[in-house]
Amino acid sequence: MSGTYLGMPAFPPPPPPAFPEAARDAVHDQTLRGNLRHATHTIRAKRARAVAEVSDWAALREAGMRIKDHTLRHLDRYLVQLEESVTAAGGTVHWAVDADEANRIVAGLVKATGETEVVKVKSMATQEIGLNEALEAEGIRAYETDLAELIVQLGRDRPSHILVPAIHRNRGEIRDIFRQEMGEWGRPAPEGLTDTPAELAEAARLHLREKFLRAKVGVSGANFMVAETGTLVVVESEGNGRMCLTLPETLISVVGIEKILPTWQDLEVFLQTLPRSSTAERMNPYTSMWTGTTDEDGPRTFHLVLLDNGRTDTLADEVGRQALRCIRCSACLNVCPVYERAGGHAYGSVYPGPIGAILSPQLRGIASEIDASLPYASSLCGACYEVCPVAIDIPEVLVHLRERVVEGGRTTREGNKVVLRPAKGHAAERAAMRAARWAFTHPGALRTGQRLASRTRRFHPRTLPGPGRAWSGTRDLPPVPAEPFRDWWQRTHDGRDRGE
Amino acid sequence: MSSRERILGRVRRALADVRQDDTPYEQAIERSYVREHGERSAEQTVDLLAGNLADYRAIVHRCATDELAAMIAGLLAGRGAQTVLVPSGLDGDWLAAVDAERVPDRAESTPHELDRVDSVVTACAVAVAETGTIVLDGSPDQGRRRITLVPDHHICVVRIPDQVVSSVPQALERLDPARPLTWISGPSATSDIELDRVEGVHGPRTLEVVLVHGPG
Ligand code: SF4
Numbered sequence: 001m002s003g004t005y006l007g008m009p010a011f012p013p014p015p016p017p018a019f020p021e022a023a024r025d026a027v028h029d030q031t032l033r034g035n036l037r038h039a040t041h042t043i044r045a046k047r048a049r050a051v052a053e054v055s056d057w058a059a060l061r062e063a064g065m066r067i068k069d070h071t072l073r074h075l076d077r078y079l080v081q082l083e084e085s086v087t088a089a090g091g092t093v094h095w096a097v098d099a100d101e102a103n104r105i106v107a108g109l110v111k112a113t114g115e116t117e118v119v120k121v122k123s124m125a126t127q128e129i130g131l132n133e134a135l136e137a138e139g140i141r142a143y144e145t146d147l148a149e150l151i152v153q154l155g156r157d158r159p160s161h162i163l164v165p166a167i168h169r170n171r172g173e174i175r176d177i178f179r180q181e182m183g184e185w186g187r188p189a190p191e192g193l194t195d196t197p198a199e200l201a202e203a204a205r206l207h208l209r210e211k212f213l214r215a216k217v218g219v220s221g222a223n224f225m226v227a228e229t230g231t232l233v234v235v236e237s238e239g240n241g242r243m244c245l246t247l248p249e250t251l252i253s254v255v256g257i258e259k260i261l262p263t264w265q266d267l268e269v270f271l272q273t274l275p276r277s278s279t280a281e282r283m284n285p286y287t288s289m290w291t292g293t294t295d296e297d298g299p300r301t302f303h304l305v306l307l308d309n310g311r312t313d314t315l316a317d318e319v320g321r322q323a324l325r326c327i328r329c330s331a332c333l334n335v336c337p338v339y340e341r342a343g344g345h346a347y348g349s350v351y352p353g354p355i356g357a358i359l360s361p362q363l364r365g366i367a368s369e370i371d372a373s374l375p376y377a378s379s380l381c382g383a384c385y386e387v388c389p390v391a392i393d394i395p396e397v398l399v400h401l402r403e404r405v406v407e408g409g410r411t412t413r414e415g416n417k418v419v420l421r422p423a424k425g426h427a428a429e430r431a432a433m434r435a436a437r438w439a440f441t442h443p444g445a446l447r448t449g450q451r452l453a454s455r456t457r458r459f460h461p462r463t464l465p466g467p468g469r470a471w472s473g474t475r476d477l478p479p480v481p482a483e484p485f486r487d488w489w490q491r492t493h494d495g496r497d498r499g500e
Numbered sequence: 501m502s503s504r505e506r507i508l509g510r511v512r513r514a515l516a517d518v519r520q521d522d523t524p525y526e527q528a529i530e531r532s533y534v535r536e537h538g539e540r541s542a543e544q545t546v547d548l549l550a551g552n553l554a555d556y557r558a559i560v561h562r563c564a565t566d567e568l569a570a571m572i573a574g575l576l577a578g579r580g581a582q583t584v585l586v587p588s589g590l591d592g593d594w595l596a597a598v599d600a601e602r603v604p605d606r607a608e609s610t611p612h613e614l615d616r617v618d619s620v621v622t623a624c625a626v627a628v629a630e631t632g633t634i635v636l637d638g639s640p641d642q643g644r645r646r647i648t649l650v651p652d653h654h655i656c657v658v659r660i661p662d663q664v665v666s667s668v669p670q671a672l673e674r675l676d677p678a679r680p681l682t683w684i685s686g687p688s689a690t691s692d693i694e695l696d697r698v699e700g701v702h703g704p705r706t707l708e709v710v711l712v713h714g715p716g
Contacts, residue, residue, distance in 0.1 A: 059533035148692035197693040229677040239688035239703030268669035283631035287683035316514035
């Protein structure tokens with residue numbers, strides 16, 4: 001095994017550059033920055049309204065956190081229960097230790113059907129393991145069917161946002177991609193296609209419909225799996241999920257082991273918090289729930305592939321394990337001043353933004369420059385924690401991981417306890433320092449500085465707990481004052497953007 | 501060692517800090533959130549459902565039971581539907597006035613055949629007022645999941661007030677997890693292009709909901 005692979009498109013993947021280098025390109029790309037800014041600000045405002053509609057939001061958030069924490073603390077028991085329920089309902093459960101194994105299992109299942117193409121509904125887990133590329137290598141073509149994923153796939157591009165993966169593309173770019181590429185993959189774009197969103201959506205509808213109608217194998221992830229009933233849940237907007245989940249004869253779902261909920265009733269919390277946090281809707285257009293197979297309705301064969309790929313290593317860290325509560329709503333991306341400036345690609349994995357900064361270095365370890373630098377890709381303003389529907393204290397985990405990068409210490413890799421050496425003086429440390437400087441010297445990254453509440457101040461590098469304190473006192477890291485970040489910036493830098 | 505044993509072993513070692521007598525599920529989850537938001541009469545709940553359905557671009561109609569056949573016939577004729585998919589257990593009276601050719605929901609129909617049908621008429625399992633959602637559970641009056649997916653026009657009949665609940669928690673209480681469930685809140689939509697909401701991508705582009713009252 002060669003470390004945990006988190007899905008980059010080229011195959012095999014080139015090592016991504018450290019965060020600050022990758023971010024620098026994004027900052028200089030005016031189109032990208034304009035697209036990102038528009039998108040994140042729009043959705044941020046909508047989300048705030050959708051959340052304000054619900055009087056008991058704080059209680060729902062608390063319950064969501066507790067359900068997830070409890071499940072993680074008893075994950076072995078719930079995994080076994082889920083396996084029993086899914087099997088009893090007619091499904092087959094597979095276990096995959098890492099990306100390679102998951103890809104082998106899925107490729108084998110597809111081959112057994114005799115098919116050479118599959119339709120896919122957007123899933124972070126299958127992106128994480130690089131499933132499309134692995135299937136391609138086995139002569140199987142995977143068609144992405146989510147509109148944004150289609151844009152990404154046709155543009156030979158990488159997703160840059162969890163929920164809106166083509167958020168970095170504007171309508172003109174999308175029209176050009178459709179005109180140039182659709183013919184290569186199937187039905188070409190209609191003559192005279194313009195860049196109005198309605199026409200672009202219609203072009204995608206026509207292009208994908210022929211694929212849905214003939215598909216024999218569907219591949220999905222899942223937002224939730226209910227241990228007591230064996231039910232899987234997919235939350236979506238476009239109906240491509242329903243197509244992939246109900247029209248094919250065989251359905252293969254690849255799901256991270258942390259997606260379990262103990263009971264059917266637990267869904268009542270997340271079906272309220274997820275849509276409002278992600279698309280800022282009271283409810284998303286379509287939610288599908290299925291339990292094994294149903295006679296004469298939907299796929300005759302259902303396979304569930306349970307994926308570890310670094311999750312048990314993350315679970316072993318008592319501070320870091322809270323990252324596994326994540327329900328991938330993407331609210332933390334939309335409020336993050338660093339994400340807004342740097343763009344999703346700078347994070348070097350399928351998980352961008354604040355959640356990516358704490359998840360990737362735990363799933364993959366911190367041996368590479370990108371992973372060592374990610375915990376520094378933040379100004380620790382705390383906005384991500386405030387919006388998180390499962391109350392993940394992202395700043396706390398960031399500081400914890402920074403300390404690990406610098407001080408080294410005990411951790412778990414591929415199930416084994418290992419002692420990391422401090423990054424001191426190594427390339428990883430230098431990359432981390434550059435990332436920190438980047439995050440701290442971009443005024444755009446400080447715009448939400450006034451949110452800086454006293455509760456997050458304790459997480460700033462200057463007050464790193466334990467041995468970190470000595471380190472942060474002697475290194476070239478801008479100190480974080482007690483006054484609001486933006487005021488500090490104005491006072492000390494005249495608001496100038498020094499850039500990097 | 502199988503991958504199953506390896507993963508379960510890793511999970512157990514990762515949780516070495518969790519004590520045997522860790523707080524059990526019932527006590528670990530505090531459910532201080534509400535079962536429904538606000539207090540409403542049955543009539544107000546139905547109004548809220550209608551408002552929220554319309555807000556997500558479903559077209560809402562109301563009628564009495566004895567007007568339903570004319571209502572459905574009118575909606576299908578208004579769209580010029582030549583063919584209509586019919587779940588096996590749909591109340592025959594509902595389609596009594598319909599001219600369009602009836603296509604039964606059959607296991608052997610191919611997706612391409614369904615794609616040539618203009619409309620589908622179904623009942624529902626439950627409707628959720630606070631979110632403007634209808635839920636289908638594959639019962640005989642709702643049919644297989646795909647018949648409400650492939651045709652471009654879906655007419656869904658909701659019996660008011662008894663099929664309407666206020667909230668998501670109340671809806672889950674009424675539903676059977678063993679059945680395949682589809683929660684529908686407005687016609688399919690995407691916001692993937694510059695976050696502009698566009699209705700109608702892959703599911704039915706037109707969703708009409710008929711709220712029917714009176715003796716069934
Ligand atoms: S960390 Fe929280 S806010 Fe961010 S994607 Fe996950 S659940 Fe959403």
